[in-house]
Amino acid sequence: MSIRRVALALAAPVCAFAFSIGLSSLVLMAFGTNPMDAWTEMLSYGTRLETFVETGNRATPLYLAGIAVAIGFRMNLFNIGVEGQYVLAALLAASAGAAVDLPPILHVILIMVVAMTVGSAFAGIAGYLKVSRGVHEVISTIMLNAVALAAVGFLLRSWLLDKNDTTLNMMTPEIPPSGQFPHLNSLVETFTREITRGRQLWGFMLVSLAVGVLFYAFLNRTRAGFDLRATGLNPFAAEASGVDPAATVVRTMLLSGAVAGLIGLPEVLGQAHRYDLGFTRGLGFTGIAVALVGRNHPGGIAVAALLFGWLDSSAPILDVVGDAPREIVSILQGVVVLAAVVAYEVVNRIRRVAEARDAATAMQHPTETTDRSVS
Incomplete structure (x- = not known):
């Protein structure tokens, strides 16, 4: 790979992040906050081991959402659902996990299969409507x-509610220990130090990494993955x-929904061991931003x-020390997405111009050689 190609590959994310920091700094200055103090506090707090553990826990479902x-996206389908x-x-998988008592590995596998089946079936509805009735997937x-969020509210209030719970927090029954995913604290502490403040690194991170590897292998090493990429291009x-576009659309939506079904399991299996009102929402929409910043590549999505x-x-440290409101991070994330999209498009145009120039130069050389031989 040439130095120019490496520079172009790094230019977009570096420029996007630098632009985001600069614009966020201007926002901080507009509110009377010293940007250097805010970024220094974030960097100091963000380099602690416990913060890195929390980063891994937050990044795990975001990575699955991005995938x-x-x-x-790789087939130009927008799964906003x-x-x-x-x-x-997550709700149905948690309820299914609480209703049975199986050996540890089989119990976790059952919960994962239920989650993937529900997500895949629900996404498949959009795929079927697109190929049979022409309804746009967006x-x-x-x-x-x-429909899904209304169904969750109804099911959680009625059929799936834990009848033994006396609190105001509606929840499903707790998943038995055999269905809970072990944490990775002992592995991390082998190479670092003891993790304090009750933080636990969710073991489901390993499953998300496996999903990323399988996604890459599927796209680049299977016929179905080639059909998906070819149809998108x-x-x-x-x-x-010879590619069947209708079958590829349905297959893509089913696969996307199956991965989406896993997004809530890191929290359900690793922390809460049930579904309740405190379950994290909004990851699906954030996953769109993660996929855009990561350019739909498993490695880029991991970084994002x-x-x-x-x-x-x-x-959270910004609220504690009072340097700035923590909402500045939301502004930074939004600017990162916007800047990344613009920067990638600019870099792509520069790359296309360079490739066209190189192709024109390569076509001129044979002509010059022929002219010399004739003379």
Whole structure:
């Protein structure tokens, strides 16, 4: 790989992050806050081991959300319904896990299968509507989000509610220990120090890494993955070569929904061991930003998820020391997404111009050689 290609690959994220820091600093100055003090406090707090553990926990579901969105993006499908798919899947998976008592590994596998099945089936509805009725997936998935969240509210108040709970926090029954995912504290402490403040690194991080590897292998090492990428690049050429566009659309939505179903499991299996009103929402929409910043590549999505996770984990210190409101992190995340999209497009245009210039130069050399031989 040439130095120019490496420079172009690094230019977009570096410029986007620098622009985001600069614009956020201007916002801080407008509110009478010294940007250097705020960034120094965030950096000091964000480099503690406990903050890194929290970053990993926040990045794990964000990475899964980014992968779920990226699967659709690679085929020019916009699965906006990841939010509803993972919330509904988490509720039903937690209820199924609490209703049975199986050996540890089988118990966890059952919960994961239920979550993936629910997410896949719910996303498949949008895929079916697109190929059979021509309903755009953005419209259908947005509507299905509302259906899923309403269904979660109804089920949690009625059929799936823990009848033995006497608090005001509606929740499902607790998952038995055999269905809980172990943490990775002992592994981390082997190479660092003891993790304090009751923090635990969720073991589901290993599952998310496996999902990323499988996603990369699927796209680049399987026929179905090639069909998906080909259809996303040029659907007409893909159809002319024998790819069934309808089947590819449905298959892509099913796969995206299956990964979306896993988003809520790190919290359900690693911390809460049930679904309750405190369950984290909004990860599906944040996953869109993570996928955009990561350019729909498993490696880039991992970097973006860690960045967003670190910003979320470091933000509380701003409220504590009073340097700035923690909402500045939300501004920073939004600017990162916007700047990344613009920077990537600018870099792509520069790359295309350079490639066209190189191609024109390469075509001129044979002509010059022929002229010399004739003379």
